[in-house]
Amino acid sequence: MLTQIYEVIDAETASAVSRIGIDHVGAKVGDGSRPRELTVAEARVVMAAVTAPSKFSALFLDSHMYRICAWIAALAPPIVHLGADVDRLMVGHVALIKQRFPNILVMRSIPVVGEESVAIARDHDRFVDFLMLDSVRPGDKKFGALGVTHDWAISRRIVEAVSCPVLLAGGLGPDNVAEAIATVRPAGVDSKTKTDVEGGHAKDLDKVRRYHLAAKAAIVSPA
Numbered sequence: 184m185l186t187q188i189y190e191v192i193d194a195e196t197a198s199a200v201s202r203i204g205i206d207h208v209g210a211k212v213g214d215g216s217r218p219r220e221l222t223v224a225e226a227r228v229v230m231a232a233v234t235a236p237s238k239f240s241a242l243f244l245d246s247h248m249y250r251i252c253a254w255i256a257a258l259a260p261p262i263v264h265l266g267a268d269v270d271r272l273m274v275g276h277v278a279l280i281k282q283r284f285p286n287i288l289v290m291r292s293i294p295v296v297g298e299e300s301v302a303i304a305r306d307h308d309r310f311v312d313f314l315m316l317d318s319v320r321p322g323d324k325k326f327g328a329l330g331v332t333h334d335w336a337i338s339r340r341i342v343e344a345v346s347c348p349v350l351l352a353g354g355l356g357p358d359n360v361a362e363a364i365a366t367v368r369p370a371g372v373d374s375k376t377k378t379d380v381e382g383g384h385a386k387d388l389d390k391v392r393r394y395h396l397a398a399k400a401a402i403v404s405p406a
């Protein structure tokens with residue numbers, strides 16, 4: 184079971200989270216205009232503090248393919264996580280990014296809104312190394328970092344419908360990650376809000392440790 188954490192925005196936290204054993208240590212990367220979004224120069228410092236076998240995951244929320252490619256080329260992260268709205272950064276763009284950087288692992292966020300999410304996930308399946316299933320607020324285009332769960336039955340169907348590894352995200356933390364894993368049977372899990380310090384965006388290392396241990400101990404029974 185892979186464990187992934189967002190957002191790690193300084194070298195000290197990156198090093199501490201790696202020591203806990205988190206597999207994917209994530210931060211937003213771009214032009215720095217979004218809250219807590221790192222520039223490539225800032226991301227380089229955080230990425231250098233992530234120690235093996237943990238890997239740095241660079242999340243791009245920008246939807247402009249050429250800008251994303253320029254940032255990937257400059258940073259060369261082990262994992263590129265594409266988080267823009269699926270109507271703006273389309274599956275063809277995702278395929279071109281993977282084609283341009285074949286040696287970099289590509290993860291695509293998929294909003295879990297309803298049955299249509301199964302088709303969206305299937306469309307992306309053969310072009311990416313991971314899918315990440317995330318929550319959306321009803322009536323809102325924005326998805327990600329909402330701290331809420333979604334309909335896990337749909338996520339379970341996606342896990343069964345695609346062949347690439349799927350990470351489950353959305354409102355996961357130490358107290359519900361085992362139940363989520365048992366229900367959805369993903370290859371990995373992601374957490375942001377529920378492993379943050381109360382009322383802030385810094386990581387609570389005790390929550391990160393408990394989330395990680397609960398996920399690694401979770402039992403996935405055969406289908």
Ligand SMILES: O=C(O)c1ccccc1NCC(=O)[C@H](O)[C@H](O)COP(=O)(O)O
Nearest residue numbers: 189327328329330331353354374375376
């Ligand atoms: O961190 C953000 O601001 C963010 C914004 C939009 C998409 C993703 C974002 N963060 C990274 C993630 O992918 C989150 O870890 C994921 O959405 C789960 O968040 P949470 O429900 O808070 O655990």
